């Protein structure tokens with residue numbers, strides 16, 4: 371922190387949100403049932419959703435078990451998020467970071483009680499999803515509000531809906547990408563064409579059509595990262611946005627990451643895959659990107675397949691997150707403070723979190 375940076379109010383509780391993951395073999399099934407029971411994910415009436423959730427969860431259960439087995443039997447997400455929380459807390463004196471996961475422990479209810487016991491003067495709700503989606507950010511924030519109300523936690527609260535275009539965040543991601551690109555260029559035969567594949571988690575097309583701004587924010591986020599890379603390297607590197615992790619039978623947004631790899635094979639280009647919607651390593655990076663898509667790339671004889679790391683506790687990423695948090699807290703408790711206290715400009719200036727109930731009826 372330098373002298374020009376505003377001081378945080380004393381006792382600021384920062385609640386970090388992520389999806390969560392199983393902490394052992396026994397929790398894979400209930401974690402997946404919790405996920406598919408969320409009305410933000412499966413948009414069906416409750417009595418249909420109850421059965422549908424169990425059916426969909428059961429359908430790829432053994433594949434999920436294999437994936438978690440490859441990571442030592444559990445998700446690394448909580449441990450990595452704890453490292454982010456510790457690093458953020460160290461950068462923001464007067465704050466204490468709490469972690470609330472959406473589909474496995476620590477659940478919002480447990481966390482709201484811990485926050486209340488700490489007696490903060492102010493709370494910042496900071497979703498660890500750079501881009502807003504009703505299925506992630508919206509669902510986590512709605513869950514928190516229910517839990518806080520049940521706990522009787524009444525403290526001035528600032529809510530961040532998204533930070534996909536934060537310049538320091540874009541620079542942190544660009545740094546990770548350029549390091550991987552440099553490795554690829556050093557290892558591949560001179561002149562091998564390389565494409566950057568910005569791979570985001572996919573969504574059912576119907577959710578985007580219902581007004582979810584996620585795809586737009588992923589594209590804008592990619593543009594912000596590409597601007598930094600272009601300026602730093604003095605050249606325009608080839609790139610494409612694509613979407614991974616299709617988890618239901620519906621039509622999902624395209625191009626899929628698999629289609630993008632097929633296109634790269636057709637064009638004879640190597641790829642550097644960038645997980646643009648995840649800030650921590652987890653099953654969808656360590657298994658899907660590093661094992662499954664790598665196999666696809668090898669089968670299609672791509673000249674090279676590289677993967678940029680997720681930010682985890684990369685110092686530039688933590689510094690970006692600290693800047694985002696500090697500005698949000700200091701500029702007051704607007705609904706969405708990521709643009710210096712003004713409401714965000716996502717879709718005609720209204721914040722998607724403000725419209726959550728219209729996008730996902732209770």
Ligand SMILES: C=CC1=C(C)c2cc3[nH]c(cc4nc(cc5[nH]c(cc1n2)c(C)c5CCC(=O)O)C(CCC(=O)O)=C4C)c(C)c3C=C
Nearest residue numbers: 389390391392434445447503505506571617618647652653
């Ligand atoms: C309809 C299903 C799903 C949607 C929509 C979805 C959106 C979405 N998810 C993330 C980030 C994560 N997803 C994770 C796990 C996970 N997600 C789904 C399904 C949907 N996700 C499933 C079934 C699972 C479990 C993994 C599996 O069983 O294969 C995780 C945590 C993974 C872990 O480490 O355990 C994250 C993080 C985003 C960003 C997103 C939409 C924007």
Ligand SMILES: [Fe+2]
Nearest residue numbers: 389571615617
């Ligand atoms: Fe997911």
Ligand SMILES: [Fe+2]
Nearest residue numbers: 531706714721
């Ligand atoms: Fe907003």
